[in-house]
Amino acid sequence: MNDILSRRKLKAKIFRIIATISTWSSIIILIILLGNIALDGFSNINWTFLSSFPSRFPHKAGIKAAIWGSIWMLALVAIIAVPIGVSAAIYLEEYAKKNKLSRFIEINIANLAGVPSIIYGILGLTIFVRFFQLDRSLLAGSLTMSLLILPVIIMAAREAIKAVPKSIRLGAFAVGATRWQTIQSHVLPASTPGIFTGVILAMSRAIGETAPLIMIGALTYVAFVPENINDPFTTLPIQIYNWVSRPQVEFHHLAAAGIIVLLVVLLTMNATAILIRNRSLKKYKW
Amino acid sequence: MRLLFRQINLKEKGIEIFLSLSAFVSILTTMGIIMILFTESFQFFKNVSPVEFFFGTQWEPLLVPKSFGILPLLSGTLIIVAGSALISIPFGVLTAIYLSQFASEKTRNIIKPVLEILAGIPTVVYGFFALSFITPILRSILPFTEVFNAASASIVVGIMILPMVASLCDDALRSVPRSLKEGGFALGSTDFEVIKGVLVPSAFSGIMASFILALSRAFGETMAVTIAAGATPKLTINPLESIQTMTSYIVQVSLGDTPQGGIEYQTIFAVGIVLFGVTLLMNFFANWVMNRYREVYE
Numbered sequence: 001m002n003d004i005l006s007r008r009k010l011k012a013k014i015f016r017i018i019a020t021i022s023t024w025s026s027i028i029i030l031i032i033l034l035g036n037i038a039l040d041g042f043s044n045i046n047w048t049f050l051s052s053f054p055s056r057f058p059h060k061a062g063i064k065a066a067i068w069g070s071i072w073m074l075a076l077v078a079i080i081a082v083p084i085g086v087s088a089a090i091y092l093e094e095y096a097k098k099n100k101l102s103r104f105i106e107i108n109i110a111n112l113a114g115v116p117s118i119i120y121g122i123l124g125l126t127i128f129v130r131f132f133q134l135d136r137s138l139l140a141g142s143l144t145m146s147l148l149i150l151p152v153i154i155m156a157a158r159e160a161i162k163a164v165p166k167s168i169r170l171g172a173f174a175v176g177a178t179r180w181q182t183i184q185s186h187v188l189p190a191s192t193p194g195i196f197t198g199v200i201l202a203m204s205r206a207i208g209e210t211a212p213l214i215m216i217g218a219l220t221y222v223a224f225v226p227e228n229i230n231d232p233f234t235t236l237p238i239q240i241y242n243w244v245s246r247p248q249v250e251f252h253h254l255a256a257a258g259i260i261v262l263l264v265v266l267l268t269m270n271a272t273a274i275l276i277r278n279r280s281l282k283k284y285k286w
Numbered sequence: 287m288r289l290l291f292r293q294i295n296l297k298e299k300g301i302e303i304f305l306s307l308s309a310f311v312s313i314l315t316t317m318g319i320i321m322i323l324f325t326e327s328f329q330f331f332k333n334v335s336p337v338e339f340f341f342g343t344q345w346e347p348l349l350v351p352k353s354f355g356i357l358p359l360l361s362g363t364l365i366i367v368a369g370s371a372l373i374s375i376p377f378g379v380l381t382a383i384y385l386s387q388f389a390s391e392k393t394r395n396i397i398k399p400v401l402e403i404l405a406g407i408p409t410v411v412y413g414f415f416a417l418s419f420i421t422p423i424l425r426s427i428l429p430f431t432e433v434f435n436a437a438s439a440s441i442v443v444g445i446m447i448l449p450m451v452a453s454l455c456d457d458a459l460r461s462v463p464r465s466l467k468e469g470g471f472a473l474g475s476t477d478f479e480v481i482k483g484v485l486v487p488s489a490f491s492g493i494m495a496s497f498i499l500a501l502s503r504a505f506g507e508t509m510a511v512t513i514a515a516g517a518t519p520k521l522t523i524n525p526l527e528s529i530q531t532m533t534s535y536i537v538q539v540s541l542g543d544t545p546q547g548g549i550e551y552q553t554i555f556a557v558g559i560v561l562f563g564v565t566l567l568m569n570f571f572a573n574w575v576m577n578r579y580r581e582v583y584e
Contacts, residue, residue, distance in 0.1 A: 012476035016388060022380035023389070026452075027400050029445055036419045037411070087308035095302055096309070107573075109312050114499070114569040115562065116506025118533050119319060121540070122558050126322045130546065147315050154312070178294055180301045201406075208408025211508035211533070215540045237410045237509075244414050244513055252418060259411050270406060274399070 037263070041256025049257055053223040054239065058250035063258055066239035068225040069138070070207055070265075073235055076142035077149065077206050082199055084146075085153030089195075092154070093161040094183055113151035120148045121215025129216050136217040139229040144212050149202040156198020160191040193280030200273040204266050210237040236262045323562055326555035333549055339556065345519035345535075347553045348542075354553065356560060358519035362436065362529035366511055369440025369525055370447060370504040375497055377444075378451025383481055385452070386459040405449035412442040413513030421514065428526060434516030437525040442510050447500040454499065458492025459485055495572040502568035506561060508533040532557045 052062025096102035124144030134140035164187050172182035188195075213219075213235060219242060222234040234242075236258060243255035331339070334354045342355015381401075385394055420438040425431045462485055470480035486493065516528030517538055530538075536554045544550045 008476050008479065012478035015478040015481075019380045019384040019388060022377045023384040023397060025377065026381065026397065026404060026448065030400055030404055032419070033407070033411075033415050036415065040418060084308045084311055087305045088312065091302075091305035091309045095305060105309055105312060108316050110573075111566060111569055112312055112315060114502060114565060115319065116503075116508065116533065116565055118506065118508045118536055119323075119558060119562050122536070122554065123315070123319050123322060125540070126326070127318060147311075150312060150315070178298050180298050204406060208406075208410070210408065210410045211512075211537065214537055217540065219541060237408055240414070241410050241509065241513070244410070244417065252414075255414055256418070259414060262408065263411070266406060266408070267403070270403070 034263075037256050037259050040253050041258070041260045044253050044257035045260060049254070050261075054221065054234075054242070058248065058254055061243075061251075061254055063236065063239055063261065065222045065225060066234050066236045066258070067261075069222070069233035069238075070235040072138050072226050072229075072233060073142050073145060074203060074207055076138060076229065077145050078199075078203065080142060081146035081150055081153055081202070085150050085199075085202075086157050086195060088150075088154045089157030089161055090183060090188075093158050094179065094187065109151045109154055113155065117148055117209055118211040118215060120144055121212035123147065124212055124216045134230075136220065136232045137230045138226055138233045140216055141213050141218055141233065141235075142229075144216055145206045145209060148209065148212060149206050152202040152205060153199055156201065157191075157195045160194025160198065161187060163194060164190045193276050197273045197277045197280075200269050200276075204269045204273075207235075207269075208237055208262065208266060210241055213238055214241070236265075319562065323555055323559040326552055327559045330549065330552035330556040333552075334556075343521050345530075347550055348539075352549070354556075356532075356557065358521045359530060359532045359535055359557065360560075361521050361523070362515070362519065363505060363531040363533070365436045365523065365525055365529060366440045366443055366507070366515065366531055367501050367504045369437060370444035371497070371501055373441060373444025374448040374451050374500055374504075378448045378496070378500070379455055379493065381448070381452040382455030382459055383485075385456050387477065387481060387485070401449040401452055404445065405453075407446075409446065409507060409509040410513070412446050413439075413510040416442040416510060416514035424526070431526040432516070432528045434514060434518075434528040435526050436515050436529045439511045439513075439515035440504075440525065442514065443504050443507050446507070446510065447503050450500045450503065451496050454496030455489070455493050458489035458496065461492070462488040491576050491578070495576040498568050498572035498575065502565045502572070505568065506533060506565050508537060512537045532561050536561075 048060070049062045050067070051064050052060060053065050054063075055061040092102060092105065096105070121144065124140060124147070128134045128140040128143050129136065132140075134143075168186050168190060169182050172186045177185070218232075218234060218238055220232060220234070222232055224231075226233045240255045240258040240262065243251040243258065246252075339354050339356055341357065342353060343357050344353035344355050345358040346353045381397070385397060389397065416438045420441055421431070421433065421435065424435065424438055425433075431437070466484050466488060467480055470484040471477075475483065511531045512534040515531060515534065517530050517534060518528040519530040519535065520527060522529065535557055539550060539554050
């Protein structure tokens with residue numbers, strides 16, 4: 001009798017140990033990943049690397065064009081995707097009646113979030129690059145990327161808007177505000193931190209995406225800083241891919257250095273998002 | 287006064303229309319994707335019979351004589367999906383169980399951000415990691431491993447989708463009411479028995495849905511496999527060889543100077559429609575599983 005009980009307890013103990021090890025192995029993997037990249041790339045980060053254009057010679061090559069390309073693209077994506085995404089979220093949460101059409105739009109958005117990014121690349125190549133003849137320009141890349149992150153922004157913004165309690169809206173209606181006045185003066189200010197968090201996370205997705213931009217032909221030799229939205233461009237992940245795919249090990253070290261820069265940018269963005277989220281949790285208690 | 291109201295009404299209506307147009311962009315996107323994939327693959331299937339495409343065992347569209355059998359690309363993709371499942375499913379589920387049942391608030395606050403960071407690392411970085419760290423290790427253990435191989439790519443894809451499995455399973459496990467769990471304990475079960483007999487069966491639909499969604503991401507994953515798995519379309523089940531997935535084939539064509547309108551150019555749409563169709567079906571299936579088998583708790 002006691003024997004069976006102790007066996008059951010042992011089983012439970014072993015399971016608990018296995019689960020603990022599995023969980024903590026994620027942290028170990030992250031440490032190995034970051035350590036491996038730091039070891040390979042850290043010695044390559046210097047002013048020449050940050051301020052030079054790509055080159056055939058590893059010691060002269062840098063990421064200036066890629067940094068500016070990424071900044072341009074991020075700004076354009078913000079201008080294009082954020083207004084459309086937030087508007088769509090407001091419409092779905094505040095205006096749309098719960099009918100078949102709004103249900104269809106909802107399912108559609110959820111599915112778009114699951115479409116592989118390379119399919120967006122095919123879409124961008126056919127519509128923006130070829131049909132609208134935008135060529136391999138910043139505008140074509142940014143439009144493609146905007147479509148890619150729209151579902152993410154819409155879903156995050158909807159969650160944020162949904163979290164605003166109904167009583168807040170009813171209060172505004174009670175003093176005679178119209179629907180838009182209510183949204184503008186009550187719903188949006190209360191949901192801004194949540195929307196902002198979602199937007200930052202969507203942006204950090206956009207800054208790391210590679211495949212759709214390769215599809216529209218952004219993997220070219222670009223040795224200048226883009227000056228307007230019709231210029232060809234390169235971005236950090238594309239430059240990294242370019243270096244990774246070369247056989248020489250010197251270029252792999254450059255790729256690692258580029259990855260460090262990319263990860264620093266990404267981690268800063270994510271940390272900002274988490275900070276905003278935690279602060280707003282404290283500020284608003286419904 | 288009346289005029290003012292009319293003006294306000296007009297403005298309200300205008301805003302509503304503008305907002306609804308924004309929501310419509312998502313429908314346009316879907317329609318765009320479907321239309322493009324269908325029209326271009328239609329051109330492709332005028333030249334290549336669907337039977338050859340779906341059942342052919344040779345994929346050599348860029349060489350002469352050309353052959354257009356998608357099975358090698360499909361097998362390459364499936365090796366990656368299966369390999370990544372081997373990593374992400376056990377580790378993901380165990381992490382979710384640990385987080386929802388064993389972990390203290392403090393531990394959760396460490397693990398959760400780590401998972402979020404792992405999920406947010408760009409795929410090109412995972413590709414680099416596979417090539418510069420995992421492949422050398424594999425080659426030192428099994429010297430006949432090729433430089434580009436499916437195993438190394440599927441390991442990193444597994445790491446990449448692990449956070450998704452963990453967080454979706456965590457949600458599913460946490461939605462099981464406490465009373466069910468307490469009932470198990472009241473009968474004298476150990477925590478392992480409660481997890482095995484009560485929690486996991488109760489959260490089963492959510493757990494299955496998380497697997498399907500994560501694997502559909504592995505199916506469409508592009509950069510890590512393009513960098514680490516090679517570009518050799520081959521009908522094989524050996525993960526230590528160089529292979530090619532559907533996604534990395536599309537990348538390969540778009541990197542080259544393939545003229546628009548040629549049959550080589552059309553292949554990316556034919557491969558794309560298979561990719562899109564399979565991931566879409568998987569997403570629908572995940573939703574269906576979630577709704578069909580959901581246990582509803584008061």
